[in-house]
Amino acid sequence: MVDQNATPTPADRYSELIESIIALTLKGKIRSKEQVFQMLQSDIEPQEGGDFADCLDRQISAVETVLTNETDALQQAKATRRQRALKTIHGEFDRWQKENQSTAVLSGAIANLIRTQSQDRLSALLQVLDPNQPDHLNRDQIKTLAQQLRQLETEATAAPSLQELSAGLTQGLATWQQLEGHVISWVYDQAQRSIGFGSADSQGPWPYWAKQVGTTSIQRIFTDLAEHQSVTAAGVPIPLEVRTWVEMAIALQRLQLGLVAWFDKQPYDTKAGKRLSISTFLTFAVVWSQLSERFNELKQPLLVEGCFQMVLQGLRQFAQQSYFPLYGGLFTALSGEPLRSLLEYLDRPLREVPNTDTKARILTLLGYSQRALGQYDLARQFHERALDSAREVNDQRCEIANLNHLSRTAVMEADFEAAIAHSQRALILSRQAGDRIGEANALANFGYSEISRAQEQAVDPDQIESVLTYLEQGLTLTEQVQDRPSEALCANSLGVAQVMLRHYDQAIPALEKGLQIAQAIGDVFLQGVNYGYLAIAYQHLENTEMAVFCGAMGMYLLWQINSSQWHQPAGTLSILRGQIGPDAFDAALAAYRAAFLKQIGVDGYDYLPQLLAEYRHALD
DSSP states (O other): OOOTTSOOOHHHHHHHHHHHHHHHHHTTOOOOHHHHHHHHHHHSOGGGHHHHHHHHHHHHHHHHHHHHHOOOHHHHHHHHHHHHHHHHHHHHHHHHHHHHHHHHHHHHHHHHHHHSOGGGHHHHHHHHHOTTSTTOOOHHHHHHHHHHHHTSOOOTTOSSOHHHHHHHHHHHHHHHHHHHTTTTHHHHHTTTSOOOBSOTTOOTTHHHHHHHOOOHHHHHHHHHHHHHSSOOTTTSOSOOOHHHHHHHHHHHHHHHHHHHHHHHTSOSSSSSTHHHHHHHHHHHHHHHHHHHHHHHHTTOHHHHHHHHHHHHHHHHHHHTSTTOOTTOSGGGGBOHHHHHHHHHHHHHHHHTSOOOHHHHHHHHHHHHHHHHTTOHHHHHHHHHHHHHHHHHTTOHHHHHHHHHHHHHHHHHTTOHHHHHHHHHHHHHHHHHHTOHHHHHHHHHHHHHHHHHHHHHHTOOHHHHHHHHHHHHHHHHHHHHHTOHHHHHHHHHHHHHHHHHTTOHHHHHHHHHHHHHHHHHHTOHHHHHHHHHHHHHHHHHTTOHHHHHHHHHHHHHHHHHTTOGGGHHHHHHHHHHHHHHOHHHHHHHHHHTHHHHHHHHHHHHHHHHHHHHHHHHHHHO
16 A cells, blocks of 8 residues: 655656646647746756656656557557647756756755764765866855755764854965965066975975965975975974865865866966976875875874875876876876875875876886886886776786886896797787787887897897887987987997997987987986997097096986996996096096086086096906
């Protein structure tokens, strides 16, 4: 027996609504589509659009079944009229969805925050604000959300309360309004200096933004970043209120989105464009990671988790960009210290995140960053984890990239068989998938691996000649697809091969090209290797001063990133010094003093004799 007093379910109510509109239509009482829309607007609850859609789909399927199976002409005519009425309802429901989407999102967000336990409310709020969500809130919606939360009752023991979240949202919008006109003004002020974050000669945007913010605790954090290039105890001396953290989250999120949007519209060069968009994503990840560590010290686990969510949201957005640097090179837009912080902070939390395309790509970035720092064992571990994640989520481009990175890392570890095997696998997969950048990279790695093995094992020159074909193919393809890191590697490998074949005059153009590209993309390791082989080529062409300059640059750059390969150019320098004598050697260094100062500074130039002395002493 049906309970007459039971509350009708959404399905019952919306089935009745659809039937009433159909009945009015068949009686000729519906004179316009607007009339149907107004009925839907009046009777559908904003958060129940899905329930109405289900009922409508069932009605449409039912009438289609009648039209397919019914043979009676009268019944066919009735079903056809009913179908026309349903099409009208469907069209006006689509309009209703578009016009009520904002209201539905807000209603859903508020309902979720109300039913969520207080300790999970901050996390629920951040999910609604996540820019990766298709229905994330815009500025006006955030303002409305804050107003509605302020009017709701919260249990006395709630932490945070809905009112505290409301206050944070409201103040966050106010702080963003203070900053909005100054998102990129610092760029123009630093136009004559390097643009970036955390570099020795630039404080980046933080001091500019600190002057605009009215909230003392957030101003202190920005000043801390400007002065120390990191978050210290001075920046967050005491625990932060949740409302102030929410305010900061709104402001930092909007700053990041604004910077990336502006940089993405700029020309692709060393001072703007995609390079600085990448720098922005990584810098904000570092800042949130450092804030997380500080809140952990202050025993604020709620804010620690909130910071971690902000890190992952930014990295998820970064991983989806077409310019995400799967093959490296662009990470040098950040200074060394923030990069090390990123490596340090993200390794542990990434282990706790399920495998996703975001996780695979960020692990890839961490892997080749470790290789650049000379940490080959750690690099290999990161790339192996990234490879597993990429395969699990079927991200084939990322899988191919990590096979290529494993090949490069294996060369650094002198495991040439593994290097060749990884590059061959990458070559096969990239050709199957039509991944031209992956193919170009694989050709470069295969040639590089073969050249490195030949160099180590003193292979017959005829065998080296055969490898040149792969490198030339790779160089041509990298130029076509504009893959600068792979182009640098191919050019370098061609130069090395020519040196090994004693074609010194042909080696110099290839090595110089590889050097120029490596400088443009910030690949310090390849810069050092190119300089080292240029020194050998110039030595055999009897251009002693250039040989000394290139050897010294290669030695210093490779030593600077802790690469053991700094011994190779140091050995070339030691031989040159013995050949021409100490005085002539010092004079050769002095002849290129201006060039040294431009690239490695006065401290680097002054350290060259001591570094060479350390190498010579180690041989004794």
